[in-house]
Amino acid sequence: PGDYSSAAFLMVAGALAGKVSIEGLQKDSLQGDSDIVKILKEMGVSISQSVSEITVTKSQPEPASIDATNIPDIIPVLSVLASQAEGQTRIFNAERLRYKESNRLKSTIMELRKMGADLKESKDGIIINGPTKLHGAVINPHGDHRIAMACAVACLVSKHSVTINNIDCIKKSYPDFIDDMISLGTQIEYSTMINDRRNAK
Template structure:
């Protein structure tokens, strides 16, 4: 089965879903704190359920309510042996590995989809240096780890994933020893590190950030309980902001324009393309009388590149999006997939090793495309349907549950028109 979307303009107001990135971090910090914390504005996407399940596997008491969590960090959260299913969440996997090794532990990490294909060598190198035993299978997440991690000096590349850095920043304050993380290459996705440092500070953990070149971490620190409301997600807001840039009439509620989220740059990028970002009684709106081409460095905002590429596909001139090689190791090869989808819908895009070139067209045609089982691709394709001449057919529309379970409900509320169909119809 697939979903067939009939082109229709979107209009209305929408409450932006809570930030998945902030929710991951809040759940982890609250679980490591000595006391009870309440985390509100929770949406139970599959990725967030993975992190909740991981912390429960380590022994944390988490009470799930309709849209908030009570987390009791007063119990001993470490177990001597546990199974952690990360499903398809790269954040859960890379955050949990060092956290679970704060104490002597015997761990088994499992997952689904392409998660086993995503790089883990950064941690394997640390295991080798510290004498931690591990066993894994290629291309499948079936990782066994046995031992305990110690503080000290860590040399990490900054261009693989910021999740490795964040994982260590969560765990190292709990070590007996002081630690130092030294970056061996420029850090990409700095915004995600900022979110980690912000959340750590809220829960009483202090880290010295020396211009993202090194991080100094005092050992023997203790997390303090904290109540926190998860702010709205600019990664998800980006889809609707681009929709506004493409002449849909969508207003977004609950956005924090002072947010540390790196994907907030979507606002600046669209304004550079000729849009106006305004506040109304219904929320924040993005409006445009026509888009112009742009050059985008995607190294700090990889998650918004598919939908920004859509905006470029409807702009006047030729846009260039570069430093996006890391898109190839997401839920799918998003660089390749984005180019394929734009071309299949009637746009003009060229794939390069670390970049894409997009020449704008006035209108997209529509047609059948694949979601690549990737939530961000499916949502980008849904927004694309609003500027197509013919219906857009997408397979595996349920993949949006990874980050935004109510996406189709919200899309329909805004005027999106779709029906289930069989592939090939």
């Protein structure tokens, strides 16, 4: 992907499960979600950046205080990463997430809790205690592409398989997400997926 909003999901996937390199991300980008680079570094993730490429390597994440003001789209996937950090992560200034494609605060908490994560809603954000061992669940993304993709990334550290219903909501922002996850070695089986192109295992 060429934008940080989409790339954030692959970057967290790399931090949790292996090495990922992403091309086409400008180092001097004005996108708010480019803050993902700074946040990952603050969380102890091994990350290197050139003029147009970022490489993220599997790391043990550390807890952090995350200001969501300029990064509402990547809070769900950062919550996944925080669930594996050793300690408490606080996400604040996240009130606007209640008015996205879903109530993104509640959706993030509800669906990640199904997988065993320890999250609770605060006055203006989320408090996450980790690390927790994630397990299989049936996920409802609430029609929110960011929730669907965040839970797909969480599958990488789940002990058992996870079913995500209505996954086609990802078409809104990142239609190649499943293909990109498969290219990273993720085992995915899907039906009624984007154009029903194939079954993947």
